[in-house]
Amino acid sequence: MTVNGIDVASYQNSSYGTAGLGFVIVKATEGTGYINPKHAAQVATGRTHGLVVGHYHFAKAGPVADQVAYFLRHAAPQAGDILALDWEDTAVSAADKDAWLKQAQAAAPGHRVLLYCNRDFWLNRDRTSQCGDGLWIADPGAAAGHPRVEHAWTVHQYSETGGIDHDVANFADKAALRTWAAKGVAAPAYEPFPGASWFTVGRRSPIVAAMHDRLVAVGCDHYAGSANKDLIGSGDVASYEAWQRKYNTQHDKGWTGAALKWPPGKETWDALKVPNV
Structure with missing residues (x-):
């Protein structure tokens, strides 16, 4: 079972549709010189409609510590919000990716931290399989909830329709996702060995x-x-x-x-x- 969600940036409306959704992940920052001008309004839409809210940072080449601080300052996450690193710039190394995740977890210990990337980055550029608290994998060629990766995944971005990226989270329902995001459980859960x-x-x-x-x-x-x-x-x-x-x-x-x-x-x-x- 999965939970439906979307991710949005400045290209999308602040008052996006929320019917049938359990979560939204909103772009907050890029590098150390860009803030999504719709971030606050897009986050507010998610909170108003009871969605689990996440914030993501698009990594650029440059000092990792500065980007983590810039992101957290402008994302201003509330308790239970998810944080994510968007790794798709080829100038950002796998080592930089790992450092960003580690530093974000240390700086915001009350939050779950995800890695977002596509299959090419995960399969061909990653060197450590480090993805923080979970992998947010972009694989639009696969059916929702069936990304083509061996590693356990937390969120699957599976399509883009109507100008919106669509995702599913690997949880039984929104309540389970919310509990996990608030660090109430260690999940997603897997079937125990039945013998x-x-x-x-x-x-x-x-x-x-x-x-x-x-x-x-x-x-x-x-x-x-x-x-x-x-x-x-x-x-x-x-x-x-x-x-x-x-x-x-x-x-x-x-x-x-x-x-x-x-x-x-x-x-x-x-x-x-x-x-x-």
């Missing part, structure tokens, strides 16, 4: 469908299709065994034989991060 004996061919469960989606997302897709994806079948067996081989190689586990076979084990299950359903 090896649970994975019997023919079992039907929404957990199986969620597992299917994660296996596809991490590049271990040995499914013939998505029909009856909530039912454990041969595609799940082949796909999960591919995931165990991939995990084994990536982490130099040295597993052989039965350790690479069905059913799933707790370590690879926890690493797969199947969303709580």
Whole structure:
């Protein structure tokens, strides 16, 4: 389950539509010389309509500490607001990205801090997988809630329609998102390992469908299709065994034989991060 939201900047109206939304993330600043002139009004619209509010900073080349201070001063976040770094300028290094996130978390310890970037930056420019309290991934080529990244994600920007960027947050509902934003829970939550004996061919469960989606997302897709994806079948067996081989190689586990076979084990299950359903 996910929560619908949007992100806005000076290109959008201050009185944007909020029907069906649970959150809005508003551009506040860019570098150390630009403030979104509509920021205050756009934030006010979100608060008036009961949305979870976030603020983002577009990083430019230059001193990181100065940009963090500039952003926090002009964003003026309230308790429960989300903060985010927009990393899409090629002049900003992965090291600068990491430093910004770390310094923002230290300077605003009461707030969640996200990293926003597209798949190219995440897959080809990032070096550490550091994303603060969560990854806000831009992948407009993927269906809402199914970004094509292996890393666990918190927000997925999936489309732009009518001049508005649309997002979903990986939470059961707005209340769960609000609680997380206020640092009331450590989330998003993932399905706990149900035990090896649970994975019997023919079992039907929404957990199986969620597992299917994660296996596809991490590049271990040995499914013939998505029909009856909530039912454990041969595609799940082949796909999960591919995931165990991939995990084994990536982490130099040295597993052989039965350790690479069905059913799933707790370590690879926890690493797969199947969303709580």
